[in-house]
Amino acid sequence: MPAVSKGDGMRGLAVFISDIRNCKSKEAEIKRINKELANIRSKFKGDKALDGYSKKKYVCKLLFIFLLGHDIDFGHMEAVNLLSSNKYTEKQIGYLFISVLVNSNSELIRLINNAIKNDLSSRNPTFMCLALHCIANVGSREMAEAFASEIPRILVAGDTMDSVKQSAALCLLRLYKTSPDLVLMGEWTSRVVHLLNDQHMGVVTAAISLITCLSQKNPDEFKTCVSLAVSRLSRIVSSASTDLQDYTYYFVPAPWLSCKLLRLLQCYPPPEDGAVKGRLVECLETILNKAQEPPKSKKVQHSNAKNAILFEAISLIIHYDSEPNLLVRACNQLGQFLQHRETNLRYLALESMCTLASSEFSHEAVKTHIETVINALKTERDVSVRQRAADLLYAMCDRSNAKQIVAEMLSYLETADYSIREEMVLKVAILAEKYAVDYSWYVDTILNLIRIAGDYVSEEVWYRVIQIVINRDDVQGYAAKTVFEALQAPACHENMVKVGGYILGEFGNLIAGDPRSSPLVQFNLLHSKFHLCSVPTRALLLSAYIKFINLFPETKATIQEVLRCDSQIRNSDVELQQRAVEYLKLSSIASTDVLATVLEEMPPFPERESSILAKLKKKKGPGAVSVTELEDNKREGGELNGGGDRGPDTAAMAASNASTPSPSADLLGIRSAAPVGAPPASTGSLLVDVFSEAGPAAPSAAVNDDGFLSSAPPSEDPAPPLSEADELLNKFVCKNNGVLFENQLLQIGIKSEYRQNLGRMYLFYGNKTSVQFASFTTTVSCPGDLQSHILFVPLCSETKPSNRITQWKAITSSLSP
Amino acid sequence: MQFMLLFSRQGKLRLQKWYVPLSDKEKKKITRELVQTVLARKPKMCSFLEWRDLKIVYKRYASLYFCCAIEDQDNELITLEIIHRYVELLDKYFGSVCELDIIFNFEKAYFILDEFLLGGEAQETSKKNVLKAIEQADLLQEVSNTGLHPESFVNPSCV
Numbered sequence: 001m002p003a004v005s006k007g008d009g010m011r012g013l014a015v016f017i018s019d020i021r022n023c024k025s026k027e028a029e030i031k032r033i034n035k036e037l038a039n040i041r042s043k044f045k046g047d048k049a050l051d052g053y054s055k056k057k058y059v060c061k062l063l064f065i066f067l068l069g070h071d072i073d074f075g076h077m078e079a080v081n082l083l084s085s086n087k088y089t090e091k092q093i094g095y096l097f098i099s100v101l102v103n104s105n106s107e108l109i110r111l112i113n114n115a116i117k118n119d120l121s122s123r124n125p126t127f128m129c130l131a132l133h134c135i136a137n138v139g140s141r142e143m144a145e146a147f148a149s150e151i152p153r154i155l156v157a158g159d160t161m162d163s164v165k166q167s168a169a170l171c172l173l174r175l176y177k178t179s180p181d182l183v184l185m186g187e188w189t190s191r192v193v194h195l196l197n198d199q200h201m202g203v204v205t206a207a208i209s210l211i212t213c214l215s216q217k218n219p220d221e222f223k224t225c226v227s228l229a230v231s232r233l234s235r236i237v238s239s240a241s242t243d244l245q246d247y248t249y250y251f252v253p254a255p256w257l258s259c260k261l262l263r264l265l266q267c268y269p270p271p272e273d274g275a276v277k278g279r280l281v282e283c284l285e286t287i288l289n290k291a292q293e294p295p296k297s298k299k300v301q302h303s304n305a306k307n308a309i310l311f312e313a314i315s316l317i318i319h320y321d322s323e324p325n326l327l328v329r330a331c332n333q334l335g336q337f338l339q340h341r342e343t344n345l346r347y348l349a350l351e352s353m354c355t356l357a358s359s360e361f362s363h364e365a366v367k368t369h370i371e372t373v374i375n376a377l378k379t380e381r382d383v384s385v386r387q388r389a390a391d392l393l394y395a396m397c398d399r400s401n402a403k404q405i406v407a408e409m410l411s412y413l414e415t416a417d418y419s420i421r422e423e424m425v426l427k428v429a430i431l432a433e434k435y436a437v438d439y440s441w442y443v444d445t446i447l448n449l450i451r452i453a454g455d456y457v458s459e460e461v462w463y464r465v466i467q468i469v470i471n472r473d474d475v476q477g478y479a480a481k482t483v484f485e486a487l488q489a490p491a492c493h494e495n496m497v498k499v500g501g502y503i504l505g506e507f508g509n510l511i512a513g514d515p516r517s518s519p520l521v522q523f524n525l526l527h528s529k530f531h532l533c534s535v536p537t538r539a540l541l542l543s544a545y546i547k548f549i550n551l552f553p554e555t556k557a558t559i560q561e562v563l564r565c566d567s568q569i570r571n572s573d574v575e576l577q578q579r580a581v582e583y584l585k586l587s588s589i590a591s592t593d594v595l596a597t598v599l600e601e602m603p604p605f606p607e608r609e610s611s612i613l614a615k616l617k618k619k620k621g622p623g624a625v626s627v628t629e630l631e632d633n634k635r636e637g638g639e640l641n642g643g644g645d646r647g648p649d650t651a652a653m654a655a656s657n658a659s660t661p662s663p664s665a666d667l668l669g670i671r672s673a674a675p676v677g678a679p680p681a682s683t684g685s686l687l688v689d690v691f692s693e694a695g696p697a698a699p700s701a702a703v704n705d706d707g708f709l710s711s712a713p714p715s716e717d718p719a720p721p722l723s724e725a726d727e728l729l730n731k732f733v734c735k736n737n738g739v740l741f742e743n744q745l746l747q748i749g750i751k752s753e754y755r756q757n758l759g760r761m762y763l764f765y766g767n768k769t770s771v772q773f774a775s776f777t778t779t780v781s782c783p784g785d786l787q788s789h790i791l792f793v794p795l796c797s798e799t800k801p802s803n804r805i806t807q808w809k810a811i812t813s814s815l816s817p
Numbered sequence: 818m819q820f821m822l823l824f825s826r827q828g829k830l831r832l833q834k835w836y837v838p839l840s841d842k843e844k845k846k847i848t849r850e851l852v853q854t855v856l857a858r859k860p861k862m863c864s865f866l867e868w869r870d871l872k873i874v875y876k877r878y879a880s881l882y883f884c885c886a887i888e889d890q891d892n893e894l895i896t897l898e899i900i901h902r903y904v905e906l907l908d909k910y911f912g913s914v915c916e917l918d919i920i921f922n923f924e925k926a927y928f929i930l931d932e933f934l935l936g937g938e939a940q941e942t943s944k945k946n947v948l949k950a951i952e953q954a955d956l957l958q959e960v961s962n963t964g965l966h967p968e969s970f971v972n973p974s975c976v
Binding site: 014017021060063064067069071088092093096126129132133136137139140163166167170171173174177178201202205206209246247249254255256257259260263301304305307308311312343344346347348381382384385387 | 833838841861862865866867892893894895897898899901902921927928935936938939940941944950953954957
């Protein structure tokens with residue numbers, strides 16, 4: 001029982017709580033609660049004014065009901081009334097109610113703020129603390145507005161009691177976190193820093209949290225705290241366990257304060273002043289030394305407190321990253337913890353080592369522990385610890401151990417928790433790519449990934465392997481062979497079919513010589529998986545089939561048979577149907593030359609940032625590449641593609657480009673998966689990742705060497721030959737934009753848009769010569785019936801400068817139904 | 818610290834202290850999910866886990882789980898000791914505290930917590946000082962019960 005008898009023990013409340021606990025069912029509980037709520041409501045509404053004790057009791061009951069999980073929509077007024085009571089416990093309950101059930105009624109807020117103001121100026125430290133606690137618990141903007149200037153004054157005033165200073169410091173911290181713009185720096189800031197020297201350890205403890213937060217946003221303002229912090233820390237670390245009296249915790253001097261001081265120091269670079277730095281290094285060495293000494297107590301609290309300081313000191317050493325001696329010692333200490341009996345310590349050691357691994361001074365030292373970490377990955381029973389081990393392997397990976405680490409991570413993946421698989425897959429993919437010396441190893445790794453954790457292999461990963469295979473001639477044959485073998489497994493993942501389909505479509509010819517992987521065998525293999533796959537995969541396979549027709553004419557008949565059958569050309573999915581129909585037609589009417597050109601081998605992808613890294617960074621904190629780096633590339637790419645003297649046409653054209661379903665744009669299937677607005681890699685420029693989700697929305701039109709603003713599909717696709725006028729015209733059956741006519745001198749292009757019965761056509765004339773055209777005129781003849789329906793409006797006629805992109809246009813409006 | 822939850826092995830919430838502004842709906846959702854996650858942990862597992870973008874530090878004392886959510890850069894071990902210190906305070910105040918004490922005197926549990934932690938940070942780490950502050954308040958209440966005006970009470974020194 002407490003030392004002081006609790007004469008205010010509200011019996012009514014205790015009875016009510018007992019009743020609730022004795023309820024046998026949820027319904028009974030709700031019934032009892034409703035009964036009580038009705039009772040309280042009537043008491044509050046009643047004509048008899050309630051005395052303070054009753055009010056307090058009912059407000060407390062309401063609070064209890066709310067904390068059980070039920071909604072309370074009254075009682076605020078009564079709680080606010082309690083605030084103005086001069087009985088401490090009534091005030092206390094009132095404050096508790098309003099800090100738990102925060103209400104945004106402005107009248108109430110005004111009253112609350114008033115009560116707080118009164119208590120703050122009451123000169124009674126207990127009341128002041130109550131008010132400060134309330135502000136800290138609620139931390140609303142209205143409170144910040146009312147009190148953000150008052151509290152710093154209280155904090156640094158000479159006559160403020162210590163307990164009030166402590167509350168004021170943390171209250172100010174809360175206000176600063178929620179409304180930083182209302183807490184203005186002033187002359188109080190330097191005096192706050194000096195609180196670090198206060199003789200009351202509690203005041204220092206509270207003040208330091210405030211200073212740490214403020215100095216992150218205003219480092220210059222608070223930089224004098226560094227030397228003060230170092231001296232304080234030094235005094236604590238070298239003190240005997242009896243010096244600090246009640247601030248010693250299980251024989252550890254001031255552990256919370258020490259940790260906070262070390263945290264504060266992590267906001268700043270190493271101290272420039274030699275003396276200060278020397279003292280600090282000495283401190284850190286002492287802390288590291290103490291870790292080796294036998295413990296003063298067997299209690300876990302002692303070791304936790306001691307190790308808490310140790311880990312924080314190691315964090316500081318890592319942050320400085322400038323004292324090789326300390327870094328190596330830290331690494332060794334962590335290495336010891338890796339095999340400690342206590343799971344907590346193993347967990348924290350793995351976590352800390354991750355950060356150490358990225359420092360050049362300690363990277364090698366970290367690598368020496370690879371066997372221990374691999375062992376942890378295999379044998380730890382706690383999944384959180386295993387995950388930390390996996391993180392550490394990722395961090396310590398470099399060229400020397402990449403193969404080993406990737407192999408371990410792959411075997412871990414086979415049994416890993418589902419929640420972490422996607423991240424593991426991304427990491428393995430990144431490591432495999434980054435450290436691949438032999439690309440056939442890379443291909444094997446990715447295919448293994450798909451085999452083991454196919455569901456978690458996101459699109460970015462398999463796009464990447466395809467990009468790499470396309471770009472590297474030396475691995476194409478190997479990739480084809482491996483993928484062929486992998487597909488022969490009875491149950492293979494759909495992602496494997498996608499990769500396999502694409503690669504065989506591009507490079508199947510490299511293994512077609514072997515009778516075991518002859519063209520028909522390849523086709524049958526792919527087709528055997530066809531019915532098991534989803535629509536996008538089937539679409540990709542269809543594209544692979546048309547590529548087969550080009551690569552292996554002997555398969556033409558078989559494949560056409562397949563394309564011709566009802567399940568393809570009458571497929572309910574529009575994309576599949578369209579592809580089947582178009583590929584079938586293409587295979588029948590195109591000459592072999594045309595087919596070969598259209599289905600030419602995919603050109604190498606331009607070098608670009610890996611979108612896998614971006615995806616990993618999005619999933620989880622710090623990645624190997626800074627996000628800003630990635631974003632800069634994207635932004636730059638967008639600008640360069642869209643800038644220059646292209647004029648407003650680009651956006652409009654681009655928009656209509658995006659809406660036009662031109663089959664040649666995604667002939668090769670893969671781009672159907674990419675966002676529609678993906679910009680083409682235009683000649684000479686960059687670095688915009690086609691497969692990234694955040695790519696610029698409007699694709700810019702490709703610019704061909706003639707300098708003419710062509711609205712043809714992305715340049716990566718080989719454009720159809722321009723020699724045949726028929727072909728040029730024919731394509732307008734399904735396209736609104738394109739090149740209409742071209743000869744040595746002139747290129748004419750059309751852009752049109754249609755909406756219901758209205759249409760608009762723009763004609764563009766491009767000067768291909770290096771001399772100026774003079775007196776350039778155009779005439780449009782509208783034969784017969786069309787005459788009445790077409791309105792021809794020449795826009796502007798200027799002499800056309802040579803070799804430049806011009807904005808010369810003639811507008812025709814047609815009103816044909 | 819972002820929040821602290823105390824709950825029983827049946828998942829009944831005994832105390833909830835939130836140090837970040839969240840809607841009631843969000844609080845309920847977080848509570849539900851986190852309680853489930855922690856209760857699913859086995860006894861020998863470590864006291865830390867990653868949950869959403871926070872670190873969770875928890876420890877079981879008899880029938881109650883004490884669970885704190887801290888940010889990435891916060892120190893896990895010292896948070897474990899914050900939990901222990903809070904339990905010590907409750908223990909000293911109630912005399913061998915048990916779950917029932919916290920149920921029937923929930924408001925006291927909040928008051929004690931406010932003297933120890935404020936805004937999610939340690940305010941006073943001396944056990945003596947915290948308990949003295951609580952006793953002082955109780956004394957005040959005694960005084961007011963006997964009719965004396967609290968303002969005539971001489972300012973207590975808390976040091």
